[in-house]
Amino acid sequence: MSTAAAESHLVEPAESPLTPESWGKLGMWNFLAGDAMSFGGLLAAYGALRYGDPHWPLPSSILGITLTAAMTFLLVCSSVTMVEALAGFKAGNQKKLKMFLALTILGGVIFLGCQAYEWTHLIEHGQSIQKNNFGATFFILTGFHGMHVFSGVVYLSVILARALMGAYENPHNNEIEIVALYWHFVDLVWILVFTFVYLV
Amino acid sequence: MALHTDEEIAQEERRYFRVFFLLGLLTMLEVGVIYLPIPHFVIVTALVLLAIVKATLVAMFYMHLATEKTTLKWIAVTPMILCVFLLFMLTPDLGAVTRLITHALAGTEHVEHSEH
Numbered sequence: 001m002s003t004a005a006a007e008s009h010l011v012e013p014a015e016s017p018l019t020p021e022s023w024g025k026l027g028m029w030n031f032l033a034g035d036a037m038s039f040g041g042l043l044a045a046y047g048a049l050r051y052g053d054p055h056w057p058l059p060s061s062i063l064g065i066t067l068t069a070a071m072t073f074l075l076v077c078s079s080v081t082m083v084e085a086l087a088g089f090k091a092g093n094q095k096k097l098k099m100f101l102a103l104t105i106l107g108g109v110i111f112l113g114c115q116a117y118e119w120t121h122l123i124e125h126g127q128s129i130q131k132n133n134f135g136a137t138f139f140i141l142t143g144f145h146g147m148h149v150f151s152g153v154v155y156l157s158v159i160l161a162r163a164l165m166g167a168y169e170n171p172h173n174n175e176i177e178i179v180a181l182y183w184h185f186v187d188l189v190w191i192l193v194f195t196f197v198y199l200v
Numbered sequence: 201m202a203l204h205t206d207e208e209i210a211q212e213e214r215r216y217f218r219v220f221f222l223l224g225l226l227t228m229l230e231v232g233v234i235y236l237p238i239p240h241f242v243i244v245t246a247l248v249l250l251a252i253v254k255a256t257l258v259a260m261f262y263m264h265l266a267t268e269k270t271t272l273k274w275i276a277v278t279p280m281i282l283c284v285f286l287l288f289m290l291t292p293d294l295g296a297v298t299r300l301i302t303h304a305l306a307g308t309e310h311v312e313h314s315e316h
Contacts, residue, residue, distance in 0.1 A: 018268075018271050018272045019268075019269075029272060033275050033278055033279050034279070036279035037279045037282060040282065040286060043287075044287040044290050045290060047287055048291045048293070048295045049295070049298050051295040051298075052294065052297065053298050053302050055302060069227060069231050073224065076223045076224065076227070079220075079262055080217070080220045083213075083262055087209050090204045091206065185263070191255050196251070200243075200244050200247050
């Protein structure tokens with residue numbers, strides 16, 4: 001065996017075969033696939049518990065659908081501002097990137113505010129995580145998702161701070177694309193939570 | 201990341217907005233459908249289908265899965281397949297247990313349930 005062939009087994013490939021842009025993107029996809037399983041497990045448990053309970057209340061009789069529909073729309077809007085930030089980055093437009101990153105963070109913060117208001121309102125009206133399976137699954141699912149939104153806001157704030165320091169003047173940096181993946185995933189999960197927890 | 205021309209970016213942005221309008225429209229449909237005077241299982245089926253379409257739109261066009269390699273698409277789809285299995289494994293088991301407990305408690309908690 002030649003030395004070159006022997007060495008090629010020791011050296012990691014410089015490029016990820018699935019995501020040629022970067023290893024980070026593949027890492028984020030794998031994390032999201034795992035995270036989707038956490039949500040999937042919680043949703044499946046919710047489905048099984050609800051299926052087994054003939055007295056399960058109709059969600060729209062307890063939860064405010066209008067506010068939540070508005071929150072869903074808000075999160076979809078923040079996905080649009082995120083893709084606009086990415087488009088700004090791709091076009092080399094730093095101002096657009098920073099502005100839309102800030103708008104995306106704002107969308108996330110308003111979403112969290114609405115959720116805090118909703119939880120306070122529900123708890124004041126006697127709902128709780130211990131009261132019944134409805135409360136338990138509702139607070140765990142929306143809480144787990146809200147935690148993801150909060151993490152996303154922190155993550156995006158770090159990216160915005162780095163953008164302000166000029167980290168994304170290099171067009172080959174794909175951290176924006178990776179944070180966008182995370183943020184769209186949070187939006188995608190909310191679409192499912194909104195449908196299954198609030199509407200069905 | 202490959203560098204993009206202005207025309208490519210403009211085209212991509214137009215696609216983002218088309219997806220956005222579709223998502224908005226489908227959300228309005230979802231909220232509307234729950235008030236329709238049709239059997240509950242039809243509503244549930246419609247809602248599940250609408251949610252799957254919306255989630256697919258976000259994954260394909262906002263997360264750019266449409267233009268990714270096939271293996272990466274499989275990585276993204278794997279948890280969905282496992283979740284469906286999990287649902288069908290859990291429901292007969294956990295569902296049946298909950299049903300038993302609910303029925304056993306039906307006598308004692310009847311007053312509380314009738315409030316809903």
